[in-house]
Amino acid sequence: MNHFEIDRDLKELTKHRTVDLPLACYETTINQNIHGHIPLHWHEEIQFVRMIKGEAVFKINGASISIREGDGLFINSGCLHSAEDFYPSNGTYICLNVSPHFVLNPELYTTYVDPYLRATNLPFLHLEAKEPWAKNILEAILQIKQFIQQQSPFFEIETTVQLTLIWQNLMVNGFHLEYDPLKVQKDQRMKQMLNWIHQHYTEKVLLEDIAKAGQLSRSECCRYFKRILKTTPLNYVTNYRIRRSSVLLKQTDASVTEVSYQVGFNSTSYFIDQFKKVMGRTPLDYKKSN
Structure with a gap:
């Protein structure tokens, strides 16, 4: 993927889905984008990144973080983010964008998904392969990519199993979630x-x-x-x-x-x-x- 459209408030217009599932998984080489970098944008989908070549600097809600080959990143729904190649690494990553409502079934969404989306202290997470819980997420990203590419029988079910594994590993890491209405207001004013x-x-x-x-x-x-x-x-x-x-x-x-x-x-x-x-x-x- 080397170009995507964003609207006037920086919301990405790409429809992140396969034919049957509300998710998308693709490879991006940063310096091949039409702008030479990934411009500032946001989307409602949650995003998981796994660097497969080189190194990149991601900026999320004002914070900067360098992601090396083999490591990854979780970017929460609605967060402004951009990415630049750590020159001259030709940084390439797998990007998994998922509708939050597809992560778990509706009966579990309110308890186990929505609090994480609304948490103002969780704009992103650095997924370091040396951490077992993060390694599980990074491996699941590769699995989902293979399922979508191969589309073997029941790949949709296999994909949902891996998504559940990803979310479980994120939750059991033990994050203390916070919600600050003032921070929500600040983010909204920035977008305005x-x-x-x-x-x-x-x-x-x-x-x-x-x-x-x-x-x-x-x-x-x-x-x-x-x-x-x-x-x-x-x-x-x-x-x-x-x-x-x-x-x-x-x-x-x-x-x-x-x-x-x-x-x-x-x-x-x-x-x-x-x-x-x-x-x-x-x-x-x-x-x-x-």
Whole structure:
């Protein structure tokens, strides 16, 4: 998988399912993505990752974690996350995305699944193969991938057995779950501000407008971006414009000047300068190479 669509509030639009099951399992080589990395996004599905080559840095709800070959990661439902290759490792991973309602049967969902999805102290878990419970999860990911590929008789049942094993190993690790309504509100405000930027990035964007979208003061807005995305609001706008321009340069015949204005820059020279800082080459070189 080397490209996926996200909507204006960063929700991934990919339908994560096979023909019969509400889950998807696929391999991703990070630097082969259309952006050269996995851009910031979220989805309702829970996600399990197993690195099968190289190393990658994942960012989840403002935290950064490096995942080495053989280890993995659990990313909870609704969490903002992105991934970059730990250059030059050609990081490749198996990604298992599962609808939370498919993890256990409905009678057990309320007791054994929902509390983990709502826990504000569980945005992700590092799955280190040296830990027996994590190793069980990592091996089950491979099993599910094989079941889906081979589609042998009763593979659907075998898949659900492995999912139950995965969830049981996650629960018996003994996590103390917490729920903080204030943190939920903060995460929602961050998504509201990002949504506003993605709707208005082609226009003149002011810090006041971004802050207003999240019902925050300008200083508090800056703190949100610094804490979660490790950048300023206006730097995020510039980087998002560059990301959108890279797609247009690949997919259209528009000139560099036309693209620069389409994504909100009012100066072609400034666009070229910023593009080179982010992408490491000029827009024209990037367009020609693709």
